[in-house]
Amino acid sequence: MLGLIVSLIVVGLIAGALARLLVPGKQDIGILPTIVVGIVGSFVGGFLGYLIFHKDKANGFFQPSGIVGSVIGAIIVLLIYVRVSGRHTVRH
Template sequence: MGILGWIVLGLIAGAIAKAVMPGRDPGGIVITMVIGVVGAIIGGFVGQAIFGTGLGSFFDLSTWLLAILGALIVLGIYHVVTSRGRRAHH
């Protein structure tokens, strides 16, 4: 999959992760896009390490599941980090 495919996959995975994960996001659409792309990359590494399969074809279900899982992980970490920062300022 080329770089454009990774970006599109990450954007969609980030949007799905944001829709699935409860709570308000302190970031906007740009943060969601970055989280999605980073999540897709992390999902590929996790899939390779655990299952022996990384991100494959754009139309492969396992590719989408790994990318969404990675985006959920990154979004969860982002929520924890940003919520600590907001509590510290109050």
């Protein structure tokens, strides 16, 4: 159980950091929200992968497709987060 939690944190950190690198603009979030975005993105990516390909984690937890799905899910979650919590800027 502890290994699963550590794995989720590590994958969440990697996926969240890659999502922040790939999404243009500045995101004013720290390391903990980055990990949360990555973990939620992993679930989103896994759910979308299941809907599209009808596969689940029976083939193993760490797979290249799972990491890619986690990053794609984290990008989706980060874009939603940026849109929802976007600052109200004044444009002239």
